[in-house]
Amino acid sequence: MTTIDRLVGAGIDRIDGPAKVRGTAPYAFEQDPGEPITHLALVQSTVNRGRISRLDPSRAEAMPGVLAVLTPANAPRLGGGLTSDLPVLQSLDVHYQGQVVAAVVAETSEIAKAAVGAVVVEYAAEPPDVALRTDRPDLYAPDKLMAGFETDSVIGDVDGALAAAAVTVDATYETPTQHNNPIEMHTSMARWEGDSLTLWDANQGPHSIVKDLVTGFGVDAGQVRVISPYVGGAFGSKAFTHPNQMLAAMAARVVGRTVVLELTRQQMFSLVGHRTPTIQRLRLGADPEGRLTAISHEVVEHTSRISEFAEQTATPTRVLYAAPHRRTTHRLARLDVPPPTIMRAPGETPGMFALESAMDELAVALGLDPVELRIRNEPDRDPERDVPWSTRHLVECLRTGAERFGWAGRDLRPGIRTDGRWLVGTGVASATYPTRRRKAQCRISVDGAGRYTVEIDGSDIGTGAWTVLSQIAADALRTDLGSVELRIGDSRLPFAGGAGGSTGLASWGTAIVFTARDLRTRLEEQYGGQVPADGVTVDGELPGESPAAKTHSMHAYGAHFVEVRVDRDTGEVRVPRATSVYDAGTIVNAKTARSQLLGGFCMGVSMALHEESVTDERYGHYVNHDLAEYHVATNADIGDIDISWLDVDDQLANPIGLKGIGEIGITGAAAAVANAYWHATGLRIRDLPITPDKYFRPR
Amino acid sequence: MDTQITLRVDGAAHPLTVDTRTTLLDALRERLRNTSPKKGCDHGQCGACTVLLDGRRVNSCLVLAVTVGDAEVTTSDGLAEGDRPHALHRSFVEHDAFQCGYCTPGQVCSAAGVLAEARAGWPSAVTDDLHAADAELTDEEIRERMSGNLCRCAAYANIVPAVAAVAEAEGVRR
Ligand code: FES
Ligand code: FES
Numbered sequence: 023m024t025t026i027d028r029l030v031g032a033g034i035d036r037i038d039g040p041a042k043v044r045g046t047a048p049y050a051f052e053q054d055p056g057e058p059i060t061h062l063a064l065v066q067s068t069v070n071r072g073r074i075s076r077l078d079p080s081r082a083e084a085m086p087g088v089l090a091v092l093t094p095a096n097a098p099r100l101g102g103g104l105t106s107d108l109p110v111l112q113s114l115d116v117h118y119q120g121q122v123v124a125a126v127v128a129e130t131s132e133i134a135k136a137a138v139g140a141v142v143v144e145y146a147a148e149p150p151d152v153a154l155r156t157d158r159p160d161l162y163a164p165d166k167l168m169a170g171f172e173t174d175s176v177i178g179d180v181d182g183a184l185a186a187a188a189v190t191v192d193a194t195y196e197t198p199t200q201h202n203n204p205i206e207m208h209t210s211m212a213r214w215e216g217d218s219l220t221l222w223d224a225n226q227g228p229h230s231i232v233k234d235l236v237t238g239f240g241v242d243a244g245q246v247r248v249i250s251p252y253v254g255g256a257f258g259s260k261a262f263t264h265p266n267q268m269l270a271a272m273a274a275r276v277v278g279r280t281v282v283l284e285l286t287r288q289q290m291f292s293l294v295g296h297r298t299p300t301i302q303r304l305r306l307g308a309d310p311e312g313r314l315t316a317i318s319h320e321v322v323e324h325t326s327r328i329s330e331f332a333e334q335t336a337t338p339t340r341v342l343y344a345a346p347h348r349r350t351t352h353r354l355a356r357l358d359v360p361p362p363t364i365m366r367a368p369g370e371t372p373g374m375f376a377l378e379s380a381m382d383e384l385a386v387a388l389g390l391d392p393v394e395l396r397i398r399n400e401p402d403r404d405p406e407r408d409v410p411w412s413t414r415h416l417v418e419c420l421r422t423g424a425e426r427f428g429w430a431g432r433d434l435r436p437g438i439r440t441d442g443r444w445l446v447g448t449g450v451a452s453a454t455y456p457t458r459r460r461k462a463q464c465r466i467s468v469d470g471a472g473r474y475t476v477e478i479d480g481s482d483i484g485t486g487a488w489t490v491l492s493q494i495a496a497d498a499l500r501t502d503l504g505s506v507e508l509r510i511g512d513s514r515l516p517f518a519g520g521a522g523g524s525t526g527l528a529s530w531g532t533a534i535v536f537t538a539r540d541l542r543t544r545l546e547e548q549y550g551g552q553v554p555a556d557g558v559t560v561d562g563e564l565p566g567e568s569p570a571a572k573t574h575s576m577h578a579y580g581a582h583f584v585e586v587r588v589d590r591d592t593g594e595v596r597v598p599r600a601t602s603v604y605d606a607g608t609i610v611n612a613k614t615a616r617s618q619l620l621g622g623f624c625m626g627v628s629m630a631l632h633e634e635s636v637t638d639e640r641y642g643h644y645v646n647h648d649l650a651e652y653h654v655a656t657n658a659d660i661g662d663i664d665i666s667w668l669d670v671d672d673q674l675a676n677p678i679g680l681k682g683i684g685e686i687g688i689t690g691a692a693a694a695v696a697n698a699y700w701h702a703t704g705l706r707i708r709d710l711p712i713t714p715d716k717y718f719r720p721r
Numbered sequence: 722m723d724t725q726i727t728l729r730v731d732g733a734a735h736p737l738t739v740d741t742r743t744t745l746l747d748a749l750r751e752r753l754r755n756t757s758p759k760k761g762c763d764h765g766q767c768g769a770c771t772v773l774l775d776g777r778r779v780n781s782c783l784v785l786a787v788t789v790g791d792a793e794v795t796t797s798d799g800l801a802e803g804d805r806p807h808a809l810h811r812s813f814v815e816h817d818a819f820q821c822g823y824c825t826p827g828q829v830c831s832a833a834g835v836l837a838e839a840r841a842g843w844p845s846a847v848t849d850d851l852h853a854a855d856a857e858l859t860d861e862e863i864r865e866r867m868s869g870n871l872c873r874c875a876a877y878a879n880i881v882p883a884v885a886a887v888a889e890a891e892g893v894r895r
Contacts, residue, residue, distance in 0.1 A: 039814035040806060042822030043829055044798045045757030052756035059751075131751060132740040205761040205769055205873045206823040254759070254823025255873050287762040484821030484874045613817045617876060621820055624875030649766040649871060658864040660877040 029493040029503060030678065033613035037503075038252070038488045047252045050209040053222040055280040059211065060089060062273045062283040063134035065124035065141045066292065067116045070150035070358035070642035071327075074114040074123055074143060082126055082140040087133035089277045091141060092125045098272055100238040106329035106361045107293075108234055110265045110272070116145060117328045118360040119643050120292025122265050127273045127281055150358045150642025154299050154324045156194075161322060161353040164332040168368060169523065171334045175406055178347035180305075183316035187307025191383045195304065195376035196709040197692075198634040199644070200297040201290065201652060202365050204483075206254020208294050210267045211282040212274035218245045219271055224253050226261045227520020228513035229479050234263035235271055251511035256483040257625070258364030259294045261522045266293065291647035295363025296635060298323040298333050300372045304380035307347075312390045314345035314399050319377065321352045329361040330354070334369035338454050338689065339377050341577060342416075344401035358642060364522060366625060367685035370455050371692075375629075375710065378451035378693030383706065386434070392450050392697070393420050393429060404575035412576040412674035415605035416452060419581040419668065423450075426664060427583035427601040437704035444587040444596075447702025451694035453580030453604070457672065457681040458525050461566040462533035463516035466499070466541050467559040474499055474506045476537075479515040480530040484621075485684060486614030487526060493610055494531045494678065498538035516561065524578070524682025527610065529564060532676045537562025570674035578681035580604040582623065582691050586698035593717030597627050597695060598661040607672040607681035615683055619665050622687020628655035629688070630695035634711050724787050730755060731799025739786045745779075745794065746770045748786035757798035757826045761871070768870030771827035771834070772796050778834030780869075797826030800833060808887045809833060816883035820874035828870045832884045835866045839893040857895065858888040 041047035048054075079091035097111035110122050124141050128134035163173050184190055211222040219241065225231050228248035235246045253260060266283050274281040285293060300323045307316035319336040336350035365371070385392035400417050403410045424430065432448060433439075439446040465477040476495045482488045492508045499506065509515055510530075518530055541560040545551055549558070570576070583601040588594070602623050609615045632653035636645045646652045671679025692710060700706050707716050727736045728748060737752050746763070749755045749772075758781055761769030765783040772781045773795040781794075800807040809829050812818070819825040839856045847865045848856055856862065863884050864877070872880065888894035 035814050036817065038822070039817075039819075040810065042819060043810040043813045043825050044801055044806065045759065045796060045826030046798055047822060048756070049759075049823065051750070051760075052754075054754075061751075130740060130743075131747060132742045136742075203873055204821070204823070205767060205871060206759070206821065207761065253821065255821040257873070284760070287764065287766070484819075484823075486820070614820075617817045617820055617874075617879060620878055621875040624877065625873075628875070648764060649762050650764065654871060654873060655875060655877070656868045656871055657877040657880065658868040660864075660875065663878050 029497050030608065030610050031612065034489055034493060034611055036486060036489045036614060037492060049206055049252045049254050050211060050222045050224045050250065051282060051284055053211060053249065055211060055213045057280050060127055060129060060277060060279045060281050061131040061134040062270060062281050063126050063138045064122050064289060065138050065143060067119055067121040067123050069116055069145045069147035070119045070152065072116050072145045072147035074116065075146045076144040077124060078142040079124060082137040085133065085137050085140060087129040088137050089127040089129065092273060092276060098275060101240045103237045104234065107265055108238065108263060108268055110268045118292065118326060118358055120360060122269065125269055125273060127277050152357050152359055152637050152642050153639045154301065154322065154355055156301050156322045158355050161355055164330055164352065164354055167332045167334040167352055169334060171337050174351045175340055176349045177406060180316050180318050180347045180349040183347035184305055184307040187315050188310045189308045189384065189387050191304065191306040191380050191387060193304055193380055193383060193708060195302045195379055197300045197372040197375055198710060199299045199637060200365060200629065200633045201635050202257040202259035203290065203652065203654060204255030204257055204259060207285050207287060207290060208260065208264060208266050209282065209284040210270035211280065212270040213280040214274050217241055221248045221267060221271060223248050223250050223267060224260055225250050226256045226483055226522055227481050227518065228511060229517055230520045231263050231267055232513045235267065238268055239271060248513040250481055253481060253483040257366045258368065258522065260483065261364050261520055264294045287649055288647045291635065291644045292360045295361060297365035298362045300335050302335065302376040304376050306380055306384050308384060308388065312388045312395050312398050314343055316347040317343065317345045318349045324355045324357045324359060326359050326361040327356050331362045335373040338370045338373050340406045341404055341575060342377065342452060342454055343399040344405050348406065366622065367455055367689050370685065370689040374690045375692045378690050379696055379708065382449065382697040382700065389434065393424050396420055396452055407575055409573060409575050412570060412574040413670060413672045414579060415668050415670055416579040419579055419603045419605050422668065423581040423583050423601050423603040426603065426666065429583060436701050443590050445590055445702040447586050447698045449584050449586065449694045449698030449701055451582050451690035451697060453582060453686050453690040455524055455578050455686040455689055457576040457578055457675045458523060459528035459532060459568060459676055460519040460525050461564060462518040462529040463561065463563045464533040464537040465516050465559060465561050466537050467557055468541065468553050469557040470553060470555040472505060472553055474501060475509065476506055476534060477509045477515045478530050478533060479513060479518040480510040480526060481521050482510060483521050485521060485526060485618060486611055489614055490527060490610040491530055491534060495534050495538060498535045524684045527680055528676045528682055531678050533562060533564040535677050536564055568675055574674055576672065576675050578604065578606045578686045580686050582694035584694040584698045586695060586702050588699065588702045588717060593714030595631055595699060595712055601664040602687065604667040604686060605670055606667055606683045606686055607670060607675060608679035609667055610680060616665050618683050619687040620663055622685060623663060623691050624655055624660050626688040626691020627660065627695055630692035630710060630712055632711050726787055728786065728789060728794060729791065730794045731796055741787055743786045744782050745784040745786050745789055746781040749781065755796060757796035759823050759826060761824065768831060769824050769827040771830040771870060773830055773834060776837055778831050797829040800829065808890065812883045812886045816879045818879040818883035819876045824870060824872045828872065828880060831867060831870045835884065836888060836891060836893060855893060858885065858893050860885065
């Protein structure tokens, strides 16, 4: 390592830990605005498509303690240029169920909630169109996918190669709508002083929220301050501005008081995004030795009528395995659903379920060990971009994982291992996620006493950023952790992109390394290495993507090995143990990194076994819109998980050599579970989640 | 309708006016601005609002403030003695038993409740001997007993050893 050699790599306790375990770290709702807080509650549309025909707020307005009822008739006009569902209360048109049609501000939360029930709303509604099907005539190809990926990719003659292949797989996989459901509900607290707005807010990057507030309220960027030092989880749903930020700011402006809007859990199923459902057809062709000759991955997914969110579902198929003939496509249906958004590893998460399930099916068809099948198809360079890898250690992950898990000697046959009532099986899947970085600015000051202040608008949504950025800064400044004060989560701080796409640490950490270097050079050249009595401040910047991104293909990798047990009598599925090994480059904090990889993997287990937002196609709503009915893994669902990583780094990606770890853990995890389920039962479940009833499907 | 009550929270008595509809959680968070307990659902589905009521864990979003009476409310913050963190606080930090930290004060209170329940010999759904004098907190017992507290960051595999370490120190685990 060139830059860093002391704190980076150490398993340091979270510096925000003591406050978080006591509950004293202030999240958005808990900040002190300096004056009494009023409460906002929302009236939501009960239809998916149509127009408000009558809206009578008078009974609500008359309730003692109600300060205002905002409706499309009286709400302040927002600036043009807002997209998707951000022009809140600007029109009588309804585009999805749960859309905000009125909002009540009151002195207390109890009064606001009660007044919501007193607002009368009637609609001229049309039947909801919410069903995703592959035979819809209105499927279309978007111009681009999320994150700028091409919609389709075609190399060679896929159909010809499939027709000529010795062994083929042709299967369709489905993943349901899923909701991020961070445990902190999306919350925004707004206070205006004149034309200046302060918003204490739960988000993944304050700067990204400022932009939409500036557009909406016609103020300058300098007049809007978004403060978010602590965020209670996000997983993508807090990446972009949602109606809550606009509504809190609008209501505060109308009543001239501080207003807080804490969405309810139920509202989070319509107002802050979801992961699109997918229907994916996978076709693989291979020679008798298991070398792939063709890969085809065709995706159908949805977006909303008012926004285009084109999830990049088949993109992992573009990089994972070698094959001369290959095709990936994405088609969208515009439905009367709320706008979909990012959810942990958008694209890779549903896409890898399909690809890695299909690879397992191919291994079965070939009678080949699924680890060996993957190794035989390891490409020596990016198979679609035709550029070299920066670093790629997938095979080593597979081999190391197999060793740690005890994979050797595994019987390929399904449904033959029992332990009492339990059918037992094991499964494997690969993991991959792109390595990127984005523009970020940073300011570092040192005072005469040698204390450093590091300022950057990064955010810690549970990733450990408070701790790992401090570690990176201390090393880069050649000082100890106690001499560094980090400031993040405030739009007044130097610009940084949000926490997303596993780019946070690569971007913010690199900006810190560059700025620290500049500071040390300045001290060396201008002050003979001594800090002057009145200190020095240096502003630095990471311009953006690594220059090597043009010439190299950069990704993190991993391999999951899972044991699954299925109760023969009830169909209950358990995951008693798992092993994951990652090639994620430099690991900055062994303790927090392990937690993040663990969290990603467990969310994959949760996706495999529990998560599904059930759409009622008649009435257009999510039937199970709370945490009692939308199941996420709980403590007893998670067994012994062995997490480790290879001792590797990627110097082409960034000077720290890291690849990002927020999302790699979930990719492939659901496929590993489904593959183990097949090994246990002989049943291939191609539609998630693998709930107990699916064990009793006619075979 | 408003009512005068006195809430005893973390060792101090607080006279306050609440709406009869006010939950204990909202009384703490919105009236007293004691935001140690968190709100993750408001419906008894996530456990983020867990506090101890006379030493027993409850979802404070399911308790009406007017029904609390003289009971002593203890939040995770209140488990600390001044600046001295509780053994569970230290263990959670050491085992990195959280990420975003939002479910964590509820997990900590729940764990304190679990330790007391085990000391009192209360069985759980996975306890074999329902009549044992004390319930040993095996990993399986901890997983089961902590399953009312959701953690979307999925720190579960770290929460179990964090609770186990304190259980061991307190003699409810060998
Ligand atoms: S907030 Fe009380 S259980 Fe979720
Ligand atoms: S630490 Fe984030 S929900 Fe548990």
